[in-house]
Amino acid sequence: MQPETPTLTHVAQLANVSENTVSRVIRNKGSIAEQTRKRVLEAIEALGYVPNRAAGSLASSASLIIGVILPSLSNIVFPEVLRGIHAGLADTPYQPMIGVTDYDLGKEQQLVSSLLAWQPTALITTGFEHTDAARRMLKNSRIRIAELMDIDDQPIDLAVGLSHRRAGRATAEHLVRCGYSRIGYVGHDWTADRRARARYDGLCEALSEAGLSLSIEKRHDGPSSTIAGRDTLAGLLAEGAAVDAVVFSNDDMAVGGFMHCLAGGIPVPERLALFGFNGLEIGQALPKPLSTVRSNRFNIGKTAVEALLAQPERPGEPQIIDTGFAIIDGATA
Template sequence: MEFRQHPAVTLAEVAEAAGVGESTVSRVLRNHGSFSRETRDRVMEAVERLGYVPNRIAGTLASAGSRLVAFVIPSLSNIVFPDVLRGASSVLEANQHQAVFSVTDYDAEREEALVAAMLAWRPTAVMLAGFEHTEGTVRRLHASGCRVVEMLDLDGAALDLAVGFSNRSAGCTSADFLVKRGYRRIGYVGHDLTRDTRARKRFDGFCEALGSAGFALVDREICTGASSVESGRLGLERLLARKPDLDAVYFSNDDMALGGYFHCLAHGISVPSKLAVFGYNGLDIGRVTPQPLSTIRTPRVETGRVAAELVVTDAPPQVVDLGFELIEGATA
């Protein structure tokens, strides 16, 4: 059957079909206010029969206070940011707020453009990753009058609300762990440290802690493009081609670390007796590998949940440190 475009069914048409006023239809669809069960049934029957789809955006803009919460996040290529969204959405839905999101691909200029586009919808809050933004982004956020939540980092000055943990401290903790385990010739495999500022802070903290212990990073391999299992595997291969006598490698995240671990399995490199592997994020898949991954577990779902609670309760400006957890695992 050929599909043909038709004008959208309107609220007025639903009201006429149900024999009620438009305000009654609106109350039923929002499940707010007084109406009888019979009225509800008539309205919902008309909605179903006509195929009416409520315009939530228009409803939000027409209301006195917007219930949109805009997420401007760097990536959806790993589980980190979907976990944050999952934690936030449970709170937002329970409080009749609607989450919308866009992806920057770790590009600060793109973040500025997307923030401007999101602010045009007059959201009640904008949630961002980290503290590093362009001057234009900061200027627009200040002028918007909406709440701002910066997530997954505490190494910087918050614009309004901040929820997360110190990436620099996570890097220091990782280095301290490897040094205490007796590793001395340590390398690094990661992705773009210029674009991913939180990975850069972890790297800086890691090198700082190594220096405090009297050691230095032997070598590093920075992979182009987004982090992935494949780039971690190839990155370790290239690093070991230059420095085959490394005894440990710190990876920018668990995706990369798992790629490195798979490289070791494929080439008969004993982990950790020949080479230790250490990651970051504490992804579930790292717990079910033949040897559980040694890593830092971050509270991603909790970060989203707390951030959303601060927004829906209109909390005063504050910084919430959720910390992180060292997972000893079996690869280091």
């Protein structure tokens, strides 16, 4: 049974104030005691209440909005997802309203509240990690909700993406089949990118089943980048561990690692094999195309939009659409 959508009346009752006071707090109008404002804001967060910004507009106008929340537009992965979303909306009257979180769950919570206030037809976000307040708002909204990129957990409504744990396992299985046994890992911050952690966990699981473990690992304390990949691989190799292959958390990092090998005269893959994740174009444009896992980013965005619009009402049970992944053999592992 769907939970009752919180209203302004519910907020007023919980905060023990009038509905007019709640309205003035939301609109930031008039003089209100700080303690009263605090009680109202706490009630709003506890209930997951979202004010209706579209109340004064035509219902038909409000219904043409699809909210889209992405963690980044500087990382090429997410513009490709957005291209898929645009392709899925191309022959429809719907328009996306886009927000970017910079991998900040608090900022995502603010965007969820802001976008839901416009009464969109559906809302698309990334991953399963949300603040408690954001999750309440998403659940209570009753509109279609799509969580993209990951299918390793239970969605609120619809999940579209791939299993990152299985992608990590496939990476290990590929390297073991190719004869590598002294495998290292170069990664980036897992706090902001938990999907990278899931791939790492899958990698370690499959290595363990093959009677192996990582020979050495090193992580950059920050977001992924080519420079971070270059410098982190340099640091790993400087520790002197004997490795014949290195798995990177993604292609950005792996491309940086390839540049370190190129500058240092380290033959790839003869001396050191390199393996990434994402299947980015830049990795395939290297002098030796990167061995990696291709995620179907464009298809994730397009499939999500098509599924949301095909069934406007939220179904009784959460749904998962697996867009899969594929190993790109490349020439670096």
